[in-house]
Amino acid sequence: MPTVRAGSTYGVRMTETAAPAKTGRVLVVILLAQFIIVVDSTFMNVSLSTLVADFDTTVTGIQNAITLYTLVMAAFMIAGAKVGDIIGRKRAFVLGLTVYSAGTTITALSPTLGVFILGWSILEGLGAAMMLPAMMSLIVSNFAAGPARAKAYAGFAAIAGIAAGIGPIIGGLFTSYLSWRLAFASELLVALYIFTQLKIIKDAPFLGRKPRFDWAGFILSSAGLITVVLGIVLASAYGLVVSRVDVEVLGQVVLTAGQISPTVILVSIGLLFLIVFILVERSRDRHHHDTLLDLTLFSLRAVSAGTSVQLLQYLVLTGSIFALSLYVQMELNYSAIQSGLTLLPLSLAVLLSAAVSGRVFSRRFAPRSVILAGFAIIVLGAAMMGLLARDATSGTDFIVGLALVGFGAGTIASQNQNLIMSSVQPQRSNEASGVINTSQNIGASLGTALAGALILSVFVLTATSLIDDSTVFTSSEQAQLDTAVTEKAQIISDGQLSTAISGYPAEQQDAMIQINAQARQTSLTVVYAGLALAGLLGFGAALRLPRTPPLSSAPTPAGMSPPQNGDEEDTAA
Template sequence: MSQPTSVKLTARERWKLIALLGASFTLAVDFSVLNVALPDIGHDVGISAADLQWVITAFALPAAGFGLLFGRLGDLVGRRLLFVIGMILLGGGSLIGGIASTSWILIGARIVQGFGAAAVAPTALSLLTTSFEEGPRRARALGINGALISAGFTVGALLGGVLTTGLNWRWAFFINVPVAAVILVAAPILFQESRPETKPRLDLTGSVLISAGLAALVYGLTVAGQTGVTVGAPYPWLAAGIVLLAIFGWVESRIASPLVAVQILRRRTVALGNLAGLTTFSMMSSLTFLLTLYLQDVLLLNALITGFIVAAIGIVSIVAANFVPKIIGRFGQKTLLVTALVFQGAGTLMLAFAGPNMSSLALILAGIVIGAIGHIGSIIGFMVTATSGLPDDEQGLATGLTTTSQQVGLALGTPIMASILAAAASTGDSSHTNGLLHGLTVAIGANGVAVLVVGALVAVFLPGPKAASMSRKATSETEAPAPEKVDY
């Protein structure tokens, strides 16, 4: 058997990876860093408690609604250009948010940040996938990227608490500014511009439909999480979102230069990979929300201890990410993705058995570890699956789809689970704690079942691994070339 080939990254490749990972980590932190600071923000800039959700929603709406459009624009006008523009918006919005003195300036800054995220997320990922060839290098880079994204969500909550308590909530905005500045200086030096040989027409109709449809859907679910599902306020928005997305699908199948080519959606790797991504992000982000309520309102732990416990998700993810590329190389991306979804679902279901006393902490930590291992495997497995086997000129579209799945999942998960929690809590014990615990048990159980159902769908319908190394595999196992070893 031949010896593994060591493939070391050049210094330039290392700096590329650092720049892109810095951007991805910053975006992930931005989704959660303000959550624990919302009461202080509302007091300082005059936002009522009922309207505080707009600080989060103002970021989530453009981030979820425009990622696909900006991913495609990166293919057409240049990924580096869109990446730089996105970092300018992200850094500028962060600066404005940090000095905001009124509610409308703060909300406006969050909207600017959201558009920056919509531009940076797909272009950063497409720059990564085109900078590292498909195989061990790309799997390893995606592994580190996925780990930092997962860690960013949980570290953001902890960081927000530390900054708000030790300094001021405004530093949750200010920390983005130097990061954006460094990346803006580095990007033109590290990355060459990608320019297509021919520039197809931009599908403006499809762009408007998909952005409006996703925004309406996210808004409707946000309202549902705030008001509950028994009132009619969210339903017109949800209906509008579904209708717009249906029209988008009809239009895309009938125009010459669609935003999303029908043939790419017919690839089961793309469709099922993105379904898995949507599920793992929506369910883990909402689980963080549910866990926070359980730890603080049921077990009565303070915010700092809660932050450290929830941050275990990110810590486990970073450690586990080192082993995921080896699993892909040995067993294939389908095995990884299915197994990871099972781990995430099973770990989540364990949490549904937590009781009202401190003795449940051991069960909580065990469930977090198992679920986090599954979550990071799901992130990497979905990204590898949904972007593999595609030419470079479709990487922007493919990564636009993956980042849209990620952003929409982050935006949808918490409102959906909040609605289930509210409905279940209202049917439980009349006391606040017992009613809340019942609602949390039902919502966490539904979360775990959803992940397992998607895992079963992926297991049944996703084709087996088609890596190039497998196609070159010799008939005899003893004559097969060993997988490349990537030395980072």
């Protein structure tokens, strides 16, 4: 059995030949695991109103649960990759699958929002953080170098985009015709099937000394990532820059309304943690101590630029899904299945583009060119949705914009992960996978959190401005309404608002309903403009990707994961 070694103290043993039937089954198992992990990040968006009612909570509470799931994965993904290096990739995968299964069981049975968050956001997130990096390394050990491994990488990347795209359809079907609880129960069935197939998966064992766990790096990186995203999550309640209301901690006011938002403070603290993490990791590396993350990975342009591409792609995708799901449920009173069907053009476009890009574009065009085209399509789609939002009267008004966002996202997904993993040596695949999945989940967390925060911030500014300009309210009534909107800011339907203001005169009720609708529409317009800007940033990041030949035709240097990009030393211009 041939062995691949590299300059580090450990490597990966892999089989150069394997029975196609067996590797086909292995790929199915790995793709199923990837599917249930990624679909979790989008399939509850269409169930917002149902979850709010079931748990007697607010849209912000459910948004936080969605964001926390991907945040936990982002915060612990690099650590999960290192644990896989220490205990073995297959063992890490099995351990993660066990934790994930326990989490999805608790979620399906959850009686309260707190238990729901424990099962879904925390336990499933932790399980996924163990599984995902191991799965990328298991592809190396189970698929021979060459076209088989390249196809496995492409399938792994494409299934992520597909799962994110069709998640709303799955969530809508379960919520409308069965129960959202059964959606999580079905994930348990998939996990149990994966358990029965573990014997066919070949492990990716170490050769040489195994690393020790870097606790200092783990604490600093986790604290930094959690604090940054938590700060952005709190923007929905307090504001992006200036706090709309008093900030209380343990019953004590620590910031008063009008002062700096906790978002600015927490993001700044989080970035400081991450800077210290980088300095500590560099110091440990200089002294030849084991590190949580080999920062030299980022000397490869495919890795440094590719992780930015991954983050921004998922930020736009998840932000688009969350924003439109909220809009059609609150503005158009759509049910979960109607919301899912509204997002069908995006889902179908992701499926189509992932297939076309993986099989056709990868043979004819350089991955950099394909990814740039994908972001250009995303920007066009997001901008179109923003323009349509103000006058939209039906979900069908968004068909073209959604299709463009989905097609662009699927096009990028089919290329970017393959490009990154093809640029690193096999023994670094676990670490590279941890970096990829961390950036992906930070993007997903930020997409939901930023979309929610921007929607509420614009909603408050628009609503209070319209109230102050209205002639049906006295100055004192305007002041009271401004305070109510600011302090209790949340997106609600016209029906919910009508119930809440039933005691007001008819003329004022009509005015408030009109203001509520106009503020919601303006919010969606602005948030899609913001997502288009994120797409432009992604285009800029993609410009830094190395110029390489098409992935399926690139040469295969010895000891590397094909197809190669010739940028191990960043020689590609």
